[in-house]
Amino acid sequence: MEALNLFLKAAFVENMVLAYFLGMCSYLAVSKTIKTAFGLGLAVIFVLGITMPINWLINEYLLSDTGIFGMDLTFLRFILFIAVIASMVQLVEMVIEKFSPSLYNSLGIFLPLITVNCAILGGSLFMVSREYSFGNSVAFGMGSGFGWFLAIIAIAAIREKIRYSNVPPALRGLGMAFIITGLMGMAFMSLMGIDLGV
Amino acid sequence: MAETAVQEKEPLFGKKERKLLTDPLDSNNPVTVQVLGICSALAVTTLTFKALVMSVAVVFVCGFAALITSLLRNMIPSQVRMIVQLVIIAGLVTIVELSLKALNYPVYKDLSVFIGLIITNCIVMGRLEAFSLANKPWRSFLDGIGNGLGYGLILIIIAVIREIFGKGTLMAGSPFGQFNIIGASNETMSYMINTAAEGSWFSWYTNNGLMVLPASSMFIIGIIIWVQRSWNKELVDIS
Structure with a gap:
């Protein structure tokens, strides 16, 4: 139940784009048509959903001082997290190329750029700083x-x-996209306070 | 050795070099024209001092990542260049993070994940891909610094507007003290403005709560783009 609550909160109240402005680059660049936006959105869900638990395990069992090395290795966090993300993106790229070449072509350069999509790394860093449990990090x-x-x-x-x-x-074009995003951010703020009351 | 040879052939600060530094400030601005690096930026613009720290960090990372990548550009195999670049950037960002943690802990806490997010700041990566991999170290360094400054400029403009109209202060939370610009103390904001802005000029002004919300930075950046494109017609989007 707590995990479900967190899911809703992450999706609506603390929306990555509209509340924290993470992942704006590809958000602005790929949002010209719904079709490509849909494909990129799915890829982001997949990459975020996979990298978050992996990074949780890495942080808990490799980097913390209670992990297998028995010392505080948190200064390696950035490098390891970004390496996990880069390899996952590579995986997604290969899968999409195999099963949907047309989507692959229309996403073009933005597929490898998911690696530098701030929402992905930002999610992992938020997870660390908010000290989520494993289940919560998946949610x-x-x-x-x-x-x-x-x-x-x-x-x-x-x-x-x-x-x-x-x-x-x-x-x-660009200027209008910014202002629309601002208005959408304000609209999403009205969802603040959603709580399943667990 | 290679560097001195370059400097002898090309002037250290010729016209081209100066252009590399000034172009990103206006006609090739990373934020408003290239649309890079908005990700990690807008959440830190509530206070000018935070924006200033963030800009310095980005200028540092951008400049030195460009320099290092450019020095290594003939050694990096093109298949793994992304990973190499990310490792260089991540290393520099770790340096910035640890030094900030040691120098100013409250600001470090405040910026939280956003310092780490410089790694995925598209400006750094974008300039490495587009410029440093094909250019000599000194020029790449200037290009990196220039783009960092262009980003910092936009960041500070937004932060100044947001802080003055949202909180009535300037440079709150900095070690140099804060200035009270406008507005009397607002009940809900009083934890920010403890001196009740006695020395301020327009004490009738009530702080605008919208400016503290994240959405306001989107409006401000939209307006900045509007202003910039109105006088620089070449940038207008035709589609």
Whole structure:
């Protein structure tokens, strides 16, 4: 139950994109059409959901002073976390290339860039600083992935429509995307306080 | 040795070099034009001092990562270059994190995960891919510093606007003391402004709570882009 609560909180209240602005680069760059946004969103859910538990295990059993080396190795945290993420992204890339070449082509450069998607590393670092348990880290990973997915789908849909509106030329494209994101962030704030009351 | 040879052939601060430093400040700004590095940035802009620390960290990491990558560029096999770059960046970020922890612990606590997120800051990675892998060390270093400064500039503009209108202060929490700019003390904000802003100029002003919310940084950056593109017409998005 606590895990479910955390899932909802990570997906809606503390949404990675709209509350912390993590993963903005690919969020802004890939959100021009819903189709590519959908594919990237799924990839992010997968990568976040997998790397979070792996990084939890690494942090608990390799890096902490109660782990197998018996000393405090937390200064290696960044390097190990990013290595896990990079290899997982490589895996996802190979899977997508095999099963859906069209999606692979449309995602292009942004697939390897999931490695440097701040939402992924940020999720792992939040998990460490908030001291989640293993179960909670899985829930948090899936939840924040799902929240990212929702946010990118929403803005892609809005950006597809806003193409027909009369936006000032200097604000067209990027500028408008920022302002829409701000408005969406405020809308998501109204979900604050969601709690299953466990 | 290689470096001195480069310096003899090309002037240390010729026109090209100066362009490398100033271009990212306006017409090739990493945040508003290249759309890089927004990720780890916007959450730290509530206070100017935090933004300042973050900018210094990014300038440092960006400059030295570019320098090291450029020195190693002929030795890195292209298949594993991403991993090599990430290791270089992660090493530098670890240095920054540990020094900040030793020098100013409250700010370190405040920035929490965002220092670590410099690793995935697309500016650093993007400039390494686009520039350092193909250019000589000195020029790559300048390019890295320039892009770090361009990022810091936007960050500080946002932070100044947000702090003045949201909290009525400037540089709160810094070791140099804070300035009370506008507004009387607001009940909900009084933990931030303990001196009730007695010396401030516009004491009728009520702090704007919106500016403290994360969403406001999106609006401000949108407006910055609008202003910049209104006078620099080349940047306008035609699609």
